Structure formats: structure tokens, C-alpha cells
Amino acid sequence: MDVFGSFALILAFVCALYAFGGGIAAIVTRHPLLIKSARQSGMATCALIFVSTLSLVYLFFSDNYSVAYVVSHSNRDLSTFFKVAALWSGQEGSLLFWSFLLAIYVFSVLFTYRSKNGELMPYVGVILAGVQLFFLTISNFVASPFKALGVANASGAFDLVARADGNGLNPVLQYPEMVIHPPNLYSGYTGFTIPFAFALAALLARYPGEKWIHLTRKWTMIAWCFQSMGILLGAHWAYAVLGWGGYWGWDPVENASLLPWLTGTAFLHSVMMQEKRGMMKVWNVWLVFVTFMLCILGTLLTRSGVVSSVHAFAQSSIGSWFVGFLCVVAGVCLAAYFKNKDYLKSENQLDSLVSRESSFLFNNLVLLVACVAVLSGTLFPVFSEWFTGSRISVGAPFFNKVNIPLGLLLLFLTGVGPLLAWRKTSTESLLRNFKWPSILGLLAGVTAFMFGVREMFALICFVLCVFVGSTIVQEFFRGAKVVRIRSGASWLASCVDLTLRNTRRYGGYIVHLGMVMIFIGLAGQAFNKEVEKELPIGSTVKIGNYDLLLQSMDQKQEKNYVADRMIVEVLRNDKPVMMLYPERRNFPTNQESGTMVAIYSTLREDLYVVYAGMNPQTNLPTVHAFINPLVKWVWWGGMVVVMGTIVALLPSRAAVVVLAKAASTAGAPELGGMRPAQVALREGHD
Amino acid sequence: MKKQAKFGIGIGVIVISMVSLAWLGYGESKTYYHTLAELDTLKGSARTERMRIGGTVQNGSIHRMTGRVDFVLEGEGKSLPVSYVGSDPLPDTFVDNSQALIEGRPAADGRFVAEHIQAKCASKYEAAPGGKLPATPAGT
Numbered sequence: 001m002d003v004f005g006s007f008a009l010i011l012a013f014v015c016a017l018y019a020f021g022g023g024i025a026a027i028v029t030r031h032p033l034l035i036k037s038a039r040q041s042g043m044a045t046c047a048l049i050f051v052s053t054l055s056l057v058y059l060f061f062s063d064n065y066s067v068a069y070v071v072s073h074s075n076r077d078l079s080t081f082f083k084v085a086a087l088w089s090g091q092e093g094s095l096l097f098w099s100f101l102l103a104i105y106v107f108s109v110l111f112t113y114r115s116k117n118g119e120l121m122p123y124v125g126v127i128l129a130g131v132q133l134f135f136l137t138i139s140n141f142v143a144s145p146f147k148a149l150g151v152a153n154a155s156g157a158f159d160l161v162a163r164a165d166g167n168g169l170n171p172v173l174q175y176p177e178m179v180i181h182p183p184n185l186y187s188g189y190t191g192f193t194i195p196f197a198f199a200l201a202a203l204l205a206r207y208p209g210e211k212w213i214h215l216t217r218k219w220t221m222i223a224w225c226f227q228s229m230g231i232l233l234g235a236h237w238a239y240a241v242l243g244w245g246g247y248w249g250w251d252p253v254e255n256a257s258l259l260p261w262l263t264g265t266a267f268l269h270s271v272m273m274q275e276k277r278g279m280m281k282v283w284n285v286w287l288v289f290v291t292f293m294l295c296i297l298g299t300l301l302t303r304s305g306v307v308s309s310v311h312a313f314a315q316s317s318i319g320s321w322f323v324g325f326l327c328v329v330a331g332v333c334l335a336a337y338f339k340n341k342d343y344l345k346s347e348n349q350l351d352s353l354v355s356r357e358s359s360f361l362f363n364n365l366v367l368l369v370a371c372v373a374v375l376s377g378t379l380f381p382v383f384s385e386w387f388t389g390s391r392i393s394v395g396a397p398f399f400n401k402v403n404i405p406l407g408l409l410l411l412f413l414t415g416v417g418p419l420l421a422w423r424k425t426s427t428e429s430l431l432r433n434f435k436w437p438s439i440l441g442l443l444a445g446v447t448a449f450m451f452g453v454r455e456m457f458a459l460i461c462f463v464l465c466v467f468v469g470s471t472i473v474q475e476f477f478r479g480a481k482v483v484r485i486r487s488g489a490s491w492l493a494s495c496v497d498l499t500l501r502n503t504r505r506y507g508g509y510i511v512h513l514g515m516v517m518i519f520i521g522l523a524g525q526a527f528n529k530e531v532e533k534e535l536p537i538g539s540t541v542k543i544g545n546y547d548l549l550l551q552s553m554d555q556k557q558e559k560n561y562v563a564d565r566m567i568v569e570v571l572r573n574d575k576p577v578m579m580l581y582p583e584r585r586n587f588p589t590n591q592e593s594g595t596m597v598a599i600y601s602t603l604r605e606d607l608y609v610v611y612a613g614m615n616p617q618t619n620l621p622t623v624h625a626f627i628n629p630l631v632k633w634v635w636w637g638g639m640v641v642v643m644g645t646i647v648a649l650l651p652s653r654a655a656v657v658v659l660a661k662a663a664s665t666a667g668a669p670e671l672g673g674m675r676p677a678q679v680a681l682r683e684g685h686d
Numbered sequence: 687m688k689k690q691a692k693f694g695i696g697i698g699v700i701v702i703s704m705v706s707l708a709w710l711g712y713g714e715s716k717t718y719y720h721t722l723a724e725l726d727t728l729k730g731s732a733r734t735e736r737m738r739i740g741g742t743v744q745n746g747s748i749h750r751m752t753g754r755v756d757f758v759l760e761g762e763g764k765s766l767p768v769s770y771v772g773s774d775p776l777p778d779t780f781v782d783n784s785q786a787l788i789e790g791r792p793a794a795d796g797r798f799v800a801e802h803i804q805a806k807c808a809s810k811y812e813a814a815p816g817g818k819l820p821a822t823p824a825g826t
Contacts, residue, residue: 373704394711395717399711532753595775595778617751
């Protein structure tokens, strides 16, 4: 099967080569047969990558320990569930998995538009094939996942050997999130290839109009949604597994995943300026280019060990390949831009500081400044070594100092932006839209202050969250009121109806609501508490309102590991609440151990208990407990963001249908019944 | 032109305040990378800067006390006594002979006071019977 897999991979490389070279020839000659064959070759590439990936999965399932990659990342006792995850637990497999996910996207694009957009698609096909070609080169010739296990003999040649069992999967990866986090994040990373290909293709082909934007909007949102989920799942994994009580540590690899998310978010917003007003064309094209390059950079940071990180793999030569590829991409983008610069001329100018355009402009500015700050902080060790000779790194204070104010500014814009009119907003409309949200926000601030909240950023954040939340609720309320007057349906049904009529606008609001929830959770960090104590059995440790009573210790034998458990009773105000079982798992196969945090989570706060190990001197177990307020809001907010994105991806219910329905329900038409209905249908407010 | 100026001012204010915040954060958290051998050659203020040093944990040198863990870091023929005083629990991979990256400041008495420790188990996938494999620690 390993020969089969690697053969499929080589064939995929050949097909990609044809899709690339033949595609260029097709663009030059415009020969229909050539165009068709290049497209089909692109599809064949994808199919062969599927086959190759599946055969690697098969090697894991069939416990084939003659393949080096399988030996390093699996063993017989590993559960089936984690054998799938073992596919992307190492360098070679991850890169093949990258190709696999990209192939899904590429195949969908080539198939969906096989008989549409004839002018544009040959270019798109060539660009996609180019990207695939790079990853296939790596997987075939630099880091092959199908390499047989060999041992050097005296003459320097390799003898093939097979092992009875593998080394097992790294214990920190043996958690359910690890099975879903990387695919999500990679789907985000790879997904941004599609908008990149369309943007570059439109620029190269001087494709008229804003059609490429309409074409790529849904692909960008899909990639963005996966990226968001991937980041949050990663954060949740770090929280539940690593046992340090937090979920975001500004680690280089975390930062790497945030960078394309920031520019991708900026793009999703600024693209509306181009759609509605024909502005920011250069900016948008470059945002897409940069987002794609940041995705590649993210992969480079994870894979090469350029910056030290808990995630990074051992030093490897793969970094130089990625640097080379980044240079090629940047070169192509620059060349295309300078050649066809005039194609991107703006049709309008900014009119007023208090306008939708201006809010988008500042939204983009904030996201970009955040991106630059995170990027420079992450790469600081590299740059400082180049310029000063000594390697200097920056830590959390650097990132927090810049990003907290930026985050709050962004939150403010989230509330304000969608309610400003295009071009210029009148004072009356400002008053009408922002009177109640401002009053509610300030009231919430005063209340929080009276209850003893003194941390400035947390206080500002709560005020803004209430402000933004109320603007969104107000929007739903206003829209639903109009629908309700006409249809007489319940508030909930009216809200659903409203959302389905303009999925893009109301889906966007739902995403914003999710972001507000995430910010509430982030602000909770200002009130974290922690305690660490050696605890004899039968004694308690106090944290916040809770008393943790260590009842006993026990040991649990599982298939793949042995777990030492603490049995902890949680008491709140002297009343028993529940039992928690923080564990330390010892994996005999690779002599490693991992923590399993026990969390009692409510919307108010998380009680987070870690068994931090046995002190060998005193022979007492150490418990490390945290109270992390509001953390759950982050995860729930994430789910709301995903839901909102899915809503925004649904096609809006056609206006015609709505009008027909309005006419039939308004059997005895009253004048006031029809007019607001038209207000609800007003376009161009998303 | 006036409108453009307004935007310019807005953008300028944001960018300048962020740059100054970044500068403050940089001053607070900048950390130098040094090797164990370099540590002895540092002079003046460079000796009291925040820094990161990599090395191997000396076999049998880990002593756990309440609120503090002492051990000796070795490398390049040098050894350095370290006291870890950070609040995070030590990583599971922090054991005898593991590779560790310590972060903190040297104290006046020659000990190194570390606030953060990262550790990688060096021996993990190496020299397993039957073949030599590349060391590939934590995943994505």
C-alpha cells in the first residue's frame, strides 16, 4: 500500500505539472481542447491526492510498521479514532493532509465552474495547479510520508526493516479536539488559496467588473469560518489539555494562525466597499494576496522551527522551500500588480468621517495594525538577530499592550459601523440608532463599577459589549417589528423570517453577536484567580467561594495509558457541588505523561483543577486550581460565530417570493401594513 | 482636501499610539537568547536583562520545594544552578536529561531565577530498536 500511495503521489505531481504547463499554453493559444485537458488534469491531480491520502490512512489502520511515518506516530493499542489523527500528527503527514484539503477545494472549484466564467477559469486553474505543485514537490521529494523504515548498514546503503509495534502518538495529541482542530485550521489555511487564485486570475486576465468578488465571497467565508473554528478549537485544546489555566499564550504558532484570520476578516469587510462603491480595489487585491502569503508563512512557522515554540517541529530543511515559495508568490503578485495596476483604479472617494466607508476603513486599519504587531512580535527573534546580532524575543506584555486597545476599538466599530449610512450619516440617524445602545452601555458600566469592577480594560469591554449587543438586538427588533405588523407571526418567527430574507446582513449581525460574546469571555481574564498547594488526603484548599477537598487518590488502567487520579470533592459555601477527577496519564509506549484537567464550567466561571504531580520529597500530591470567570462565553461565542457564518452563506430568500406572500397575507390591506414591509426589503444595507 | 486631512489625523493617532504602546510592551518583555557559554562573557547591564537559555537538565539535580524548584542546567561544558519560581506548573516533559529552555534573570549570587520553563524530551523517538527516526515532538 505504501508503494501504491507514493505512486499515486508521483502521478498527482505529473498531472499538476500538466495542469500548470498545459494551462499556461491554453491561456496563450486559447485552444478549447487544451483548456479542457488542463482542467481535467487539475481534477485528476485532486483525485490522485485523495487516493494517496487514503492509502496513508490505510497504512495506519492496518498497523503497517514498515513505514517510518506510521512507526513514529502510531502503535497497535492506539484507538481507531486517534489513528485518523495520527495522519496529521507529524510533518510529512501534515503536508500531505494540506494537499488533501486543498485538493477538496480545488476539485470543488474546477467542478462548479467547469462551464462558467470561461475567461477567468484557465487562469484560476493554473494558479491553483501552481500551489498544488509546490506542495506535491515537498511531499514527493523532500518529506515523503511513505518512506520505508530503513537502517543504514556497513556499506552505507539502507536495509529495509519492519517493526512489531510503533512508537505511539504523542500523548498531548490524544484528545478529541486534536482530531478536529487541525483539520479545521488547515481547511482555513488552504481555503484562502481559492480567493487568492481568483484575485490573481482577475488581475492577470483584467477580468471586467467586480465579478471575481462575488465568486469568491462564499469561498472566503468558508475558509474564514474554518479558520475561526480552528483557532478556537486550538485554544480550547490548550485550555483543556496543557493545564496552565489559559487558552491563549501568544505562542508563535497560535499567532501564525491568527495572522491570516486578521487579514481575512479585513478582506471580508473591505470587499463591501468595492461592491457598493467601487473603492479600495488595490487594497482588496493585496489583502487577499497577503492573506494567502500569511497562510504559507503560518505553515512555514509551524514546520520549520524558525521561532521556538511548543508546537514547532525539530529543525528541518523544509523551511527554505517555504521561504522560496513565499518569494515566488510575492514576486508573481508584485509583477501582476505592476503590469495591470490601471485595472484597479478607484471609482469613488471617501466623503465623510461619519460614514459606512469610513468605518470600514478604520476596521481595516485596526485589523492590519494588529496583524503587523502580531507578525513583528512573532518574527522579532529572527529580525533582531539579523540586525543586531543578538536574538531577542518579546512576550505577552508586548502583544497585550497593543492588541487589547485595538480589540476594543474594533469592538466599538462592530457596533457603530453597520448602522452608519453609506457616504454620510445625518445627526438624526445617529441619535435614532445609538441613543438606547449608548444609554444601556453606560448603565451597564456604572452597574459594573458599583459592583466593584475596577480593571479599566475589562470595564470598557463590558460597556462596549452591552453597547454593541444592544445595537444588534435593536436591529433585529426593528426589522422583526415590521415583519410582525404584516404577518402577525411571533417575534421569534419574525426574526427568523427577517434573517432568511437578507441572510448576508443578519448573518453578519449574528457573527458580530458571537464576537461580542467572545469579548465578554476575554474580559473575564482580568479576574482570574489561582492557587497551588500540596494537599494531604482529607485536607482542603480554598479558592474563591469553593473549597476543594482531596478525598483520595486512585489509579485507572486504560488500554493505552495508566491514569493517576485525584478524587476531589468541590464544596461551595460548605455545600457539596460535585466531584472532579484531575488526572495524570502515563503512556508506557513512549514513556511520556500528560495532564487531564478537570473543569467545572458555568456561564459565570470555570473552576479548573489540575493534578500538578507528586512532590518526590514530601510524597504529597500537588493541586493547582484556577477560577477563570466567563471562559465559557468564548466557546459559546465561537459557536454563534460559526452559526452566523452559515446563515450568511445561505442564499437570501428571493424578494419576489416575499412580495407575493405579503400580498396574500394582507388580504384586507391596510395602508400601514404594506409600507413597512417595503422598508424591510430595502437593499444595500448589509 | 480637508476630508483627507481628517482621515489622515485619525489614522495617524491610531498608528502612533499603537507604536508607542508596542514600544512600552517591548521594553517590558524583551528577552535575549543566550547560550550557557555566553552567560559568563556578559558584562554590565547585559547581565541583568531578561534572557532565555537552553540546555539539558542535569541527571538527578531536580529538587522540588514549596513554591520553588531547583535544578542544574548543563550545556557546552558549563553548568548553571537554576531556581524556578514561576506560577505555571512545570511541563510534563521536564525530567532528568530533558532539554529545557529557561526564561528569567541571573541573580547576584550566581543562581539563575527562572519564571518560565519549556521542556522537550530529547530522547523520545531516537535510537529506537530497529532504526533511527527523526525526532518529531509536539504536533500542530
